[in-house]
Amino acid sequence: MIQILVIEDDPAIAHLIESTLKKEGYACTCASDGKEGADALESGGWDLVLLDLMLPEISGYDLLEYLRPLRIPVIVISAMTQVGDRIRGLRMGADDYLCKPFQLGELLARVESVLRRSGKLGQQLFWQDVVLDPESRTVMKKDEEIELTPKEFDLLELLMRNRNAALSRSYLYESVWHEEYLGETRTLDNHIQRLRKKLGWENVIQTVFRIGYRLKMEK
Amino acid sequence: MIQILVIEDDPAIAHLIESTLKKEGYACTCASDGKEGADALESGGWDLVLLDLMLPEISGYDLLEYLRPLRIPVIVISAMTQVGDRIRGLRMGADDYLCKPFQLGELLARVESVLRRSGKLGQQLFWQDVVLDPESRTVMKKDEEIELTPKEFDLLELLMRNRNAALSRSYLYESVWHEEYLGETRTLDNHIQRLRKKLGWENVIQTVFRIGYRLKMEK
DNA sequence: CTACATGTGTCAAAGATGTCACAGAGGGCG
DNA sequence: CGCCCTCTGTGACATCTTTGACACATGTAG
Numbered sequence: 001m002i003q004i005l006v007i008e009d010d011p012a013i014a015h016l017i018e019s020t021l022k023k024e025g026y027a028c029t030c031a032s033d034g035k036e037g038a039d040a041l042e043s044g045g046w047d048l049v050l051l052d053l054m055l056p057e058i059s060g061y062d063l064l065e066y067l068r069p070l071r072i073p074v075i076v077i078s079a080m081t082q083v084g085d086r087i088r089g090l091r092m093g094a095d096d097y098l099c100k101p102f103q104l105g106e107l108l109a110r111v112e113s114v115l116r117r118s119g120k121l122g123q124q125l126f127w128q129d130v131v132l133d134p135e136s137r138t139v140m141k142k143d144e145e146i147e148l149t150p151k152e153f154d155l156l157e158l159l160m161r162n163r164n165a166a167l168s169r170s171y172l173y174e175s176v177w178h179e180e181y182l183g184e185t186r187t188l189d190n191h192i193q194r195l196r197k198k199l200g201w202e203n204v205i206q207t208v209f210r211i212g213y214r215l216k217m218e219k
Numbered sequence: 220m221i222q223i224l225v226i227e228d229d230p231a232i233a234h235l236i237e238s239t240l241k242k243e244g245y246a247c248t249c250a251s252d253g254k255e256g257a258d259a260l261e262s263g264g265w266d267l268v269l270l271d272l273m274l275p276e277i278s279g280y281d282l283l284e285y286l287r288p289l290r291i292p293v294i295v296i297s298a299m300t301q302v303g304d305r306i307r308g309l310r311m312g313a314d315d316y317l318c319k320p321f322q323l324g325e326l327l328a329r330v331e332s333v334l335r336r337s338g339k340l341g342q343q344l345f346w347q348d349v350v351l352d353p354e355s356r357t358v359m360k361k362d363e364e365i366e367l368t369p370k371e372f373d374l375l376e377l378l379m380r381n382r383n384a385a386l387s388r389s390y391l392y393e394s395v396w397h398e399e400y401l402g403e404t405r406t407l408d409n410h411i412q413r414l415r416k417k418l419g420w421e422n423v424i425q426t427v428f429r430i431g432y433r434l435k436m437e438k
Numbered sequence: 439c440t441a442c443a444t445g446t447g448t449c450a451a452a453g454a455t456g457t458c459a460c461a462g463a464g465g466g467c468g
Numbered sequence: 469c470g471c472c473c474t475c476t477g478t479g480a481c482a483t484c485t486t487t488g489a490c491a492c493a494t495g496t497a498g
Contacts, residue, residue: 096315117314149475166356187477189455207455208356209485210369216355368486406488408444426444428496445494456483466473 002115003045006030007037007063008052008077013100017050020104021111034058041067048115051094052077064094073118075110077102125160127215130199132160141199151176152195159205159215169212221334222264225249226256226282227271227296232319236269239323240330253277257285267334269317271296292333296321344379346434349418351379360418370395371414378424378434387431 004026008014014030021028031037035057041049049067051074053060060076067074076094095114098107125132131140137153139146148156154176159167170181173188181188192213196202206214223245227233233249240247250256254276260268268286270293272279279295286293295316314333317326344351350359356372358365367375373395378386389400392407400407411432415421425435 151476164355166354185478186455186457190457190477193456210454211356214355370487404489405444405446409446409488412445412447426495429443440498441496443494443496446492448490450487450489452485452487454483454485457481459478459480461476461478463476464474466471468469468471 001025001027002047004028004048004050004111005037005040005046006050007034007040007055007060008050009033009055010052016104017107020107024108024111026111034060034063037063038066041070041072046072048072048111048118049074050077050098050111051075054079073114075114125157127160127163128204128217130160132157139199146198148195148198151191152198155191156195156199159213163215166208166214167212172212221245221266223247223267223269223330224256224259224265225269226253226259226274226279227269228252228274229271232271235323236326239326245330253279253282256282260286260289260291265291267291267330268293269296269330270294273298294329294333344376346379346382347423347436349379349420351376358418365417367414367417370410371417374410375414375418378432382434385427385430385433389431391431 002025004021006014006017006021006028008017008030009032011032014032018028018030029040031040034055037051037055038058040046041063049072051060051063051067053076055063064074064076073095076097077100078097079100095117096110098110125134129142130146132153133139134157139148139153139156155172158172158175169183169188173179173181177187192205196205199205204215204217206216208214223240225233225236225240225247227236227249228251230251233251237247237249248259250259253274256270256274257277259265260282268291270279270282270286272283272295274282283293283295292314294314296319297316298319315329317329344353348361349365351372352358353376358367358372358375374391377391377394388402388407392400392402411424415424418424423434423436425433427433
């Protein structure tokens with residue numbers, strides 16, 4: 001289930017957001033100040049953060065700074081209406097912003113939009129002639145369905161969500177297997193080979209020596 | 220260079236956007252109605268589309284429908300201020316929207332934000348005709364990919380992050396090798412030579428006698 | 439000219455990854 | 469319950485790649 005963290009000091013607004021999101025089927029947790037927010041962020045596992053800029057203890061701007069390298073999508077909530085502040089928020093790495101007072105429908109639309117953009121929401125992933133649909137867990141290549149095992153599918157989804165990026169072996173392994181990567185076996189390589197073969201992607205799933213693998217356009 | 224397509228029927232606004240974007244260093248082309256826009260889209264190669272929703276010939280909504288499968292980021296421009304319409308635009312797959320009238324700074328912030336999100340604007344490092352992308356760990360020289368080994372890549376990244384600075388041998392070695400520099404072997408020199416050769420940078424990676432190396436513009 | 443510093447080419451060892459066959463786990467089904 | 473099937477992980481082995489060392493050439497400063 002999608003995990004959303006709301007960092008907002010006004011309990012009335014926080015509660016309103018929480019119940020609205022829960023009604024839509026998201027898992028939602030609230031933090032009422034910057035410090036509490038930072039602690040919640042530490043624990044990890046968030047798909048999206050709704051962040052009020054005006055907070056006690058630690059300011060929203062500082063949290064934004066801290067969030068950016070974590071690559072968690074952020075929607076900034078702000079009471080300020082000046083264009084300057086909106087720009088500042090966007091430049092600082094927010095994925096979207098919302099000005100108080102806002103309508104609940106608008107909140108939901110932005111949440112959905114950001115989640116879709118960041119690929120957390122069932123959205124089909126495309127790469128060359130391959131289409132991967134996370135919701136139905138199917139993969140098509142040129143209108144032909146490719147049957148993948150669970151591990152193969154997860155691995156491919158991860159690669160396709162990070163097209164072009166060189167993903168480390170440990171990141172790949174730990175994301176798919178949910179256990180520490182010690183690198184003593186050929187397990188990961190094996191699954192990569194099976195994927196390559198099934199998709200005919202010998203040149204698309206590239207080896208990055210001493211790092212890991214990468215999805216790359218064929219020359 | 221980043222290619223932006225502006226589909227906007229009001230010539231005054233189109234021109235304003237075009238000159239603003241060009242001043243920022245983007246390549247920008249305008250289409251003045253839906254049909255012209257569709258033709259431009261056909262030809263491909265766009266990194267971002269700015270799309271006015273109210274267009275003659277073919278409506279912006281139809282173009283949006285057509286754009287979505289192409290996976291080109293879109294910023295919708297709209298004169299409408301009702302929340303309902305903004306929601307409709309976002310739900311239809313726009314990456315962001317902008318309400319007229321807008322400030323040019325806001326336009327630029329959104330363009331930058333969307334480009335960054337879609338990965339067109341990575342924190343790539345440039346030097347002369349060479350582009351290094353840390354995320355994908357690739358290096359391009361004049362659209363040609365240069366294959367580097369891990370050590371070579373790390374070394375080049377370090378040099379490119381410190382352009383013009385003379386970096387000491389011990390700093391270079393210890394940063395890349397993560398161990399003390401004793402300087403008894405030709406290891407570092409060797410890797411520098413290999414980099415020079417692969418990049419054709421015999422005069423760009425300069426030797427600073429008794430110090431180390433430096434990335435410098437060729438005379 | 440001398441004393442070092444750096445450039446260059448070659449090479450083999452160390453280490454990474456590809457490949458394959460196989461076996462155990464687990465699930466579905468008669 | 470036993471059979472058959474698929475999915476996964478393992479280990480042995482084959483194949484690259486990388487990289488550091490060495491020997492020797494060339495360059496630089498004083």
